[in-house]
Amino acid sequence: MIADETGVSTATVSLVLNNRPGVSAETRELVQKTITALNYFPKRSASQLARQQTGNIGFIIWEDHFSEIEMFYSQCFLGMELATRDSDYYILLTTVKLDFSIPANLPRFLKYDDVDGVVLAGRVPHNLVALLEKRKIPFVLLDYEIPGKNHHKVLVDNYQGAYTAVQKLASKGRKNVGYIGGSADHPSIKERYRAYLAAIHDLGLHPNGNPLDLVYARTKEITPEIGIEGIKELLAKDLPLDAIFCANDTLALGVLEELKRQEIAIPGEIAVVGFDDIYAARFHSPPMSSVHVPKMELGKEAFKLLVEVINNPKQISQTRTISVNCVCRETS
Amino acid sequence: MIADETGVSTATVSLVLNNRPGVSAETRELVQKTITALNYFPKRSASQLARQQTGNIGFIIWEDHFSEIEMFYSQCFLGMELATRDSDYYILLTTVKLDFSIPANLPRFLKYDDVDGVVLAGRVPHNLVALLEKRKIPFVLLDYEIPGKNHHKVLVDNYQGAYTAVQKLASKGRKNVGYIGGSADHPSIKERYRAYLAAIHDLGLHPNGNPLDLVYARTKEITPEIGIEGIKELLAKDLPLDAIFCANDTLALGVLEELKRQEIAIPGEIAVVGFDDIYAARFHSPPMSSVHVPKMELGKEAFKLLVEVINNPKQISQTRTISVNCVCRETS
DNA sequence: CTGAAAGCGCTTACAG
DNA sequence: CTGAAAGCGCTTACAG
Numbered sequence: 001m002i003a004d005e006t007g008v009s010t011a012t013v014s015l016v017l018n019n020r021p022g023v024s025a026e027t028r029e030l031v032q033k034t035i036t037a038l039n040y041f042p043k044r045s046a047s048q049l050a051r052q053q054t055g056n057i058g059f060i061i062w063e064d065h066f067s068e069i070e071m072f073y074s075q076c077f078l079g080m081e082l083a084t085r086d087s088d089y090y091i092l093l094t095t096v097k098l099d100f101s102i103p104a105n106l107p108r109f110l111k112y113d114d115v116d117g118v119v120l121a122g123r124v125p126h127n128l129v130a131l132l133e134k135r136k137i138p139f140v141l142l143d144y145e146i147p148g149k150n151h152h153k154v155l156v157d158n159y160q161g162a163y164t165a166v167q168k169l170a171s172k173g174r175k176n177v178g179y180i181g182g183s184a185d186h187p188s189i190k191e192r193y194r195a196y197l198a199a200i201h202d203l204g205l206h207p208n209g210n211p212l213d214l215v216y217a218r219t220k221e222i223t224p225e226i227g228i229e230g231i232k233e234l235l236a237k238d239l240p241l242d243a244i245f246c247a248n249d250t251l252a253l254g255v256l257e258e259l260k261r262q263e264i265a266i267p268g269e270i271a272v273v274g275f276d277d278i279y280a281a282r283f284h285s286p287p288m289s290s291v292h293v294p295k296m297e298l299g300k301e302a303f304k305l306l307v308e309v310i311n312n313p314k315q316i317s318q319t320r321t322i323s324v325n326c327v328c329r330e331t332s
Numbered sequence: 333m334i335a336d337e338t339g340v341s342t343a344t345v346s347l348v349l350n351n352r353p354g355v356s357a358e359t360r361e362l363v364q365k366t367i368t369a370l371n372y373f374p375k376r377s378a379s380q381l382a383r384q385q386t387g388n389i390g391f392i393i394w395e396d397h398f399s400e401i402e403m404f405y406s407q408c409f410l411g412m413e414l415a416t417r418d419s420d421y422y423i424l425l426t427t428v429k430l431d432f433s434i435p436a437n438l439p440r441f442l443k444y445d446d447v448d449g450v451v452l453a454g455r456v457p458h459n460l461v462a463l464l465e466k467r468k469i470p471f472v473l474l475d476y477e478i479p480g481k482n483h484h485k486v487l488v489d490n491y492q493g494a495y496t497a498v499q500k501l502a503s504k505g506r507k508n509v510g511y512i513g514g515s516a517d518h519p520s521i522k523e524r525y526r527a528y529l530a531a532i533h534d535l536g537l538h539p540n541g542n543p544l545d546l547v548y549a550r551t552k553e554i555t556p557e558i559g560i561e562g563i564k565e566l567l568a569k570d571l572p573l574d575a576i577f578c579a580n581d582t583l584a585l586g587v588l589e590e591l592k593r594q595e596i597a598i599p600g601e602i603a604v605v606g607f608d609d610i611y612a613a614r615f616h617s618p619p620m621s622s623v624h625v626p627k628m629e630l631g632k633e634a635f636k637l638l639v640e641v642i643n644n645p646k647q648i649s650q651t652r653t654i655s656v657n658c659v660c661r662e663t664s
Numbered sequence: 665c666t667g668a669a670a671g672c673g674c675t676t677a678c679a680g
Numbered sequence: 681c682t683g684a685a686a687g688c689g690c691t692t693a694c695a696g
Contacts, residue, residue, distance in 0.1 A: 001689095009667045014691055024665055041444045045380035046689035049672045054377070056422070066410065069611055071399065074406060078398065081426060085440060090388070090424050094413060108417060112373045279401055333673090341683045346675055356681055378673035381688045 005034050017042055056090050057306060058109050058118040063095035065122045070250065070278045072295055073121045076142060079296025080119065083303040089116075100125035110137070117310045119302045120144065123186070138309040142302040145187050150317040152309050154301045158188045158275075161291040161324040162195035165245050165273045168326050170203045174243035174271055177205050178214035180230035180255060181247030182222035189247050192275060193217060196245055213239055222247070227254025235262070242270055243332070249274035249281040249290055256288065256331065271332040286330035293324050337366050349374055388422050389638060390441050390450040395427035397454045402582060402610045404627055405453045408474060411628025412451065415635045421448075432457035442469070449642045451634045452476065455518070470641040474634040477519050482649040484641055486633045490520045490607075493623040493656040494527035497577050497605045500658050502535045506575035506603055509537050510546035512562035512587060513579030514554035521579050524607060525549060528577055545571055554579070559586025567594070574602055575664070581606035581613040581622055588620065588663065603664040618662035625656050 002013045008031060015023050016031045023031075034040075048055055059080065065073050077093060084091055092115060094107045109115045110131075117138035120129065126146060132139045141153040169177050179196045183189050200211045214237075216230035227246060231254070234241060246252035252274030259266055266272060266286070274281055277292035301320055309315065334345045340363060347355050348363045355363075366372075380387055391412065397405050409425060416423055424447060426439045441447045442463075449470035452461065458478060464471045473485035501509050511528045515521050532543045546569075548562035559578060563586075566573060578584035584606030591598055598604060598618070606613055609624040633652055641647065 010690075011668080011692080012666060015666095018691085022665065027665080043381070043689055044444065044446055045377040045386070046672090047691070048377035049375070049381055049674085050689080050691040052672070063410070067403065067407070067611075069401065069403070069615075071401070071403065071406075074403075075399065078395070078427065090441065090446070092422050093425055095410065109422065112376065114376055114422070279399075342674075343676080343684085344682060347682095350675085354681065359681080375673055378688090379675070381690085382673080382675040384688070 002031060002034055002038065002040050005038065006030055014042075054114050054116050055088055056092050056109065056115045057084075057303075057310075058107060058115040059091050059093045059121065060107060060118060060124060060128070061093070061095055061121040062098055062123055064098075066095050069280065070276065072276060072278065072293075073143075075295035076121055076299035076302070079299030080303045081299075082296065083300040087303075087307065089303075089307075096125060096128065098123070098125055100128055102127060102131060106131075110135075117306045119306055121302075136313070138306065138313055140302050140306045140309060142298060143188065145319075147187065152305055152318050154298060154305055154320040154322065156188065156293050156298070157321045157323045158191035159195040161275060161293070161326065162192040162245065163199045164324075165275070165291050165326045166196055166199035166205070167203065168328060169243045169245065169271060169273060169332060170199075170205060172271070172332065175205065176214060176240045177243040177245055178234050178241050179217065179245050179247070180227055180234070180251055181217045182220050182226040182251060183247075184217050184219045189222075192247050208239070213237065214241060217247075222250050224250055224254030224257065227251035228258045231255045231258045235264075243267075244270060244272050246272065246274045249276045249278045249288065252288060252290070252331075253280060253284065256284065267330070267332050273326065273332050277327065282329075289329045289332035290327060291324050292327045294322060298322055334363060334366055334370065334372050337370065338362055346374075386446050386448050387420055388424050388441065388447045389416075389635075389642075390439060390447040391423050391425045391453065392439060392450060392456060392460070393425070393427055393453040394430055394455055396430075398427050401612065402608065404608060404610065404625075405475075407627035408453055408631035408634070411631030412635045413631075414628065415632040419635075419639065421635075421639075428457060428460065430455070430457055432460050434459060434463060438463075442467075449638045451638055453634075468645070470638065470645055472634050472638045472641060474630060475520065477651075479519065484637055484650050486630060486637055486652040486654065488520065488625050488630065489653045489655045490523035491527040493607060493625070493658065494524040494577065495531045496656075497607065497623050497658045498528055498531035498537070499535065500660060501575045501577065501603060501605060501664060502531075502537060504603070504664065507537065508546060508572045509575040509577055510566050510573050511549065511577050511579070512559055512566070512583050513549045514552050514558040514583060515579075516549050516551045521554075524579050540571070545569065546573060549579075554582050556582055556586030556589065559583035560590045561586075563587045563590045567596075575599075576602060576604050578604065578606045581608045581610045581620065584620060584622070584663075585612060585616065588616065599662070599664050605658065605664050609659060614661075621661045621664035622659060623656050624659045626654060630654055 013031055016028045059077055061073050081091055092109045119140050119142050121142045122144050141151050145153050166177055181189055181193055216233050220226055244255055246255055252272055255272055264270055274288055274290040277290040281288040281290045305320055345363055348360045391409055393405050413423055424441045451472050451474050453474045454476050473483050477485050498509055513521055513525055548565050552558055576587055578587055584604055587604055596602055606620055606622040609622040613620040613622045637652055
């Protein structure tokens with residue numbers, strides 16, 4: 001079409017379309033011009049076929065995560081979609097169950113090899129990851145990792161975030177900082193807990209020398225109820241307690257609710273800091289202090305990493321860590 | 333590949349692949365077998381190129397809607413994605429701003445003609461819709477309509493839902509049912525309001541003969557705060573009031589909050605019913621009564637309609653209405 | 665620097 | 681019922 005119009009060969013048109021050398025300045029300009037004049041765009045399927053790529057990348061997320069009120073991963077997706085706009089990639093979003101059987105539950109785009117790479121957001125079935133490895137499909141994990149495995153991944157700096165949060169609490173004069181957490185087997189939560197312990201130790205925030213006295217850490221799936229239970233249990237101990245660091249905002253929401261119910265002043269008597277900075281935290285009344293995680297950034301970074309991996313599949317596994325900071329609002 | 337293995341022509345393989353007549357039972361079976369044996373799948377880009385289609389459908393949503401805590405349209409998307417799995421379509425999800433300029437903000441898949449059709453979820457820029465019409469790209473509106481225009485669309489039965497809600501309230505002996513709404517210019521909200529008025533009239537729920545006394549309807553964007561304002565204003569009138577129907581759950585959440593603050597018994601003194609049945613409604617304490625909207629169904633239906641439109645572009649505009657029902661929980 | 669040619673892997677009339 | 685052939689619209693060596 002452009003070739004007809006300009007009298008140049010399609011080969012040359014292809015070269016300028018893909019911004020490749022080997023074309024004289026004049027022809028390039030001529031072609032360029034008629035391209036914009038005719039509002040021409042190359043047909044995707046044709047170039048894909050010729051290039052032997054798909055131009056798609058998959059975004060896989062546990063269906064529960066996608067529907068969660070936190071919208072953590074939806075925001076990651078959004079960031080990724082935004083980043084994608086400057087590229088030629090399209091994203092294919094699909095959800096999976098954690099209880100994942102192959103090939104029954106395999107996303108279509110994996111079954112039919114319709115993606116050049118995949119990002120896996122949050123907790124995903126390990127056998128899915130194993131399949132990706134076996135099939136040598138480039139992928140990166142987003143806010144998740146599999147212990148003992150070396151995968152490309154982008155993570156939140158959970159340790160730094162939690163440490164900073166406790167530090168801030170200490171800097172405001174809090175002496176007895178408790179911890180409430182669920183999902184203790186989750187890598188991220190583990191890190192946050194580890195950082196809490198370290199900070200308590202480093203900053204001399206031991207209550208009576210035994211920091212575990214102010215710790216409520218369970219393996220159960222995180223819900224506001226766990227937060228409620230946690231704060232109840234901690235309060236029942238009747239030890240000095242003037243602040244709580246929660247492993248995430250959902251828990252903190254529960255904690256706040258219970259403190260309110262017991263008419264304990266926030267932050268007067270007890271300060272509360274969460275982690276993730278979800279919408280509900282910012283819009284809570286009073287607005288909640290939390291470790292802000294830049295979710296869109298995470299998605300963007302995952303995309304960038306994935307593209308690198310696609311272009312250079314055998315590079316060694318990379319971990320990209322996104323730093324975070326604690327934003328103080330009215331609960332601390 | 334399959335052709336080589338079986339000694340049949342690629343043309344024949346293509347026929348069985350696409351389940352088309354004109355192949356003997358034996359050859360068909362032979363081909364079928366080696367297809368599954370070799371775990372073969374046709375290459376998408378090749379068939380797309382030959383068929384002159386893209387196999388993609390776009391899902392366009394206002395970015396604010398996508399990030400809203402209600403997750404209404406995310407759930408629609410999910411339902412659509414699920415429906416899509418039995419088809420050959422992939423969904424390309426993208427967000428837009430309401431303030432939409434062409435071509436600057438045109439989604440890539442529209443710019444490059446990479447979709448066979450589009451579903452527009454919720455409120456979308458009207459100039460975008462106009463562009464779709466002009467370009468003759470098949471599309472369906474999901475939970476939205478443009479007054480005066482005849483588009484393919486799938487809607488919630490807002491009228492029936494609202495009417496039923498008021499009816500239920502009446503059946504429980506409520507005599508003075510108020511209304512609180514925002515976004516009064518939104519087609520769905522209008523319908524709900526219209527149904528409220530009709531129900532009040534039909535059921536003889538006039539307080540003092542003037543139903544508008546118990547109405548708080550604003551044009552402002554819906555937020556819990558509008559709900560708070562609304563109930564405050566209604567209460568200030570000091571008229572008999574024993575129930576509130578809210579145009580949606582977000583408002584109802586605000587109403588509930590304010591009633592609690594004022595220590596008005598729910599539903600003892602005032603019953604509250606919302607609309608949409610978002611997560612936050614079900615998980616509110618106490619669980620909120622609401623008109624349940626099957627969001628995943630909506631997405632599924634939109635997909636089905638779109639496919640029909642793609643296959644038969646010149647059919648006259650269809651409106652598919654999804655019926656809803658009021659689920660009574662503890663606030664009514 | 666430029667074009668002719670082959671190839672990517674399908675589908676679709678068209679003969680036979 | 682089946683195959684040979686052309687075509688879909690690009691890209692990529694390869695000559696010149």
